[in-house]
Amino acid sequence: MKKSNPKLIIIISSAIIGLFIASQMKLNLELITPVTVKSIITAKNELSAAKIELIELEKLVEQKSEELYALQNIATGEDNIIDIIESDLKMNKMKAGYTKLEGPGIEIIMFDNLLLNNNVISYNDDIIHDVDILNIINDLKVAGAEAICINEERIISISEIKCGGPIIRVNDRSLGAPFTIKAIGDPKVLMAAVNAPGTYGDTLRTIYGIGLEPYIVDKLVIPSYKGIFTFNFAKPMEEGE
Amino acid sequence: MKKKGEILALIFVSLILGLILSIQFKTVNLSVGEGALPTQRAQQLANDLKKAQAERESQLRLIKELEEKILQYEKGGVENNIYAENLYKDAMKYRMLAGYTDIKGTGVILEINDPPVDIQFGESFSIVDELDLILQLISVINAADAEAISINDQRYTAFTEIVRAGNHIEINGVSTSSPIIIKAIGNASTLESALSLKWGIVWQLRNYNYIVHLTQDKEVEIPRYRRVKDFIYATPVEETVN
Numbered sequence: 443m444k445k446s447n448p449k450l451i452i453i454i455s456s457a458i459i460g461l462f463i464a465s466q467m468k469l470n471l472e473l474i475t476p477v478t479v480k481s482i483i484t485a486k487n488e489l490s491a492a493k494i495e496l497i498e499l500e501k502l503v504e505q506k507s508e509e510l511y512a513l514q515n516i517a518t519g520e521d522n523i524i525d526i527i528e529s530d531l532k533m534n535k536m537k538a539g540y541t542k543l544e545g546p547g548i549e550i551i552m553f554d555n556l557l558l559n560n561n562v563i564s565y566n567d568d569i570i571h572d573v574d575i576l577n578i579i580n581d582l583k584v585a586g587a588e589a590i591c592i593n594e595e596r597i598i599s600i601s602e603i604k605c606g607g608p609i610i611r612v613n614d615r616s617l618g619a620p621f622t623i624k625a626i627g628d629p630k631v632l633m634a635a636v637n638a639p640g641t642y643g644d645t646l647r648t649i650y651g652i653g654l655e656p657y658i659v660d661k662l663v664i665p666s667y668k669g670i671f672t673f674n675f676a677k678p679m680e681e682g683e
Numbered sequence: 684m685k686k687k688g689e690i691l692a693l694i695f696v697s698l699i700l701g702l703i704l705s706i707q708f709k710t711v712n713l714s715v716g717e718g719a720l721p722t723q724r725a726q727q728l729a730n731d732l733k734k735a736q737a738e739r740e741s742q743l744r745l746i747k748e749l750e751e752k753i754l755q756y757e758k759g760g761v762e763n764n765i766y767a768e769n770l771y772k773d774a775m776k777y778r779m780l781a782g783y784t785d786i787k788g789t790g791v792i793l794e795i796n797d798p799p800v801d802i803q804f805g806e807s808f809s810i811v812d813e814l815d816l817i818l819q820l821i822s823v824i825n826a827a828d829a830e831a832i833s834i835n836d837q838r839y840t841a842f843t844e845i846v847r848a849g850n851h852i853e854i855n856g857v858s859t860s861s862p863i864i865i866k867a868i869g870n871a872s873t874l875e876s877a878l879s880l881k882w883g884i885v886w887q888l889r890n891y892n893y894i895v896h897l898t899q900d901k902e903v904e905i906p907r908y909r910r911v912k913d914f915i916y917a918t919p920v921e922e923t924v925n
Contacts, residue, residue: 544920673779
């Protein structure tokens with residue numbers, strides 16, 4: 443009996459070893475797969491983005507609680523519904539761009555490259571396009587601009603900036619060069635957003651030779667949006683949907 | 684003799700087993716990538732992320748509850764008072780325009796997918812590299828009289844910025860990545876024709892091999908702007924004459 447067993451023992455033990463190895467590998471694979479340097483960095487980025495979003499949401503909760511508190515005070519006679527709605531209207535008008543605003547900020551004057559012999563390949567590189575203005579405005583928004591206008595045309599959420607031959611159309615009005623972009627916000631940050639090396643504004647100026655002159659202004663006045671806007675297609679979503 | 688043969692066979696088999704094992708480990712390393720780290724850190728990060736997301740959900744619920752209550756109070760307050768009711772309607776309009784209301788209506792949905800990876804050279808590029816195109820798209824949509832726009836469910840407001848951050852983009856401070864889905868409410872056929880004009884912006888995108896789907900939709904839903912915007916530098920100018 444003892445002599446005839448070894449083969450069987452070997453078969454059984456190798457089967458067991460095989461099982462062990464297989465289970466070990468499965469286990470290892472599960473643990474290793476998601477963990478590389480890259481995935482850790484991605485997870486970190488996601489986490490920090492989520493945390494920033496949370497802070498924003500907390501602010502929103504605070505604001506809403508305040509609003510609710512004010513509304514609840516109507517019953518006690520401390521607040522008036524008309525006052526509350528009026529202040530809400532005022533605030534939203536301001537955010538929507540229907541209020542004339544003033545404050546510190548920067549003024550940028552942009553003009554086409556006027557040099558005659560400047561070795562450019564295409565005349566297109568010499569003139570200001572809608573993309574250039576869009577990028578400058580995006581940079582200003584990143585820098586926290588509170589209100590922006592181009593040649594006295596307020597930029598709001600529904601403002602278009604489109605090339606139309608020799609002019610640029612903004613808010614259904616035609617604007618010609620030179621363009622004056624005004625932005626209210628922290629002047630230093632705004633200045634850096636268009637003037638620091640590597641920014642879009644700097645590239646425009648140094649590589650394409652387009653005139654771009656930003657100035658810090660202590661008191662800018664930015665006009666309100668002049669158009670009349672009505673919602674024809676959009677409707678507010680009903681509660682409970 | 685027979686025993687020696689058996690031993691030899693065993694040695695042979697174990698050698699092959701060893702080889703197979705080492706090949707397996709190598710391939711695992713290759714497919715997972717170098718630098719597999721201890722899993723503890725990753726698990727911790729994943730847990731933190733899950734916690735943050737759960738908290739976000741609960742905050743969103745809280746906001747919704749508060750908003751419902753506010754709406755009730757406001758509606759109750761303006762009843763039986765024509766002046767207040769009109770004022771409230773006006774306030775609602777500007778709230779909508781400022782982006783603080785969920786809205787829906789007819790419009791278009793534009794989906795931009797990254798082009799497939801080039802098989803020959805293995806090069807790939809993504810829409811997140813071309814913010815110019817996104818900015819131009821928004822401008823074109825606005826030129827076609829859109830009433831509201833969202834990019835990956837982030838409402839486009841007067842303060843919305845689009846920033847490149849590594850291999851993703853941040854819109855309204857929320858990071859998103861491709862595919863980019865732009866929704867716009869307005870006259871659907873005007874929007875569609877403005878976008879799909881020959882040599883127009885969608886044509887240009889397709890020319891760069893982006894996979895673009897443009898569809899009209901009767902019920903485009905655009906969520907509200909979720910950030911608190913305070914004016915720190917700007918103050919309203921009191922107008923003496925109206």
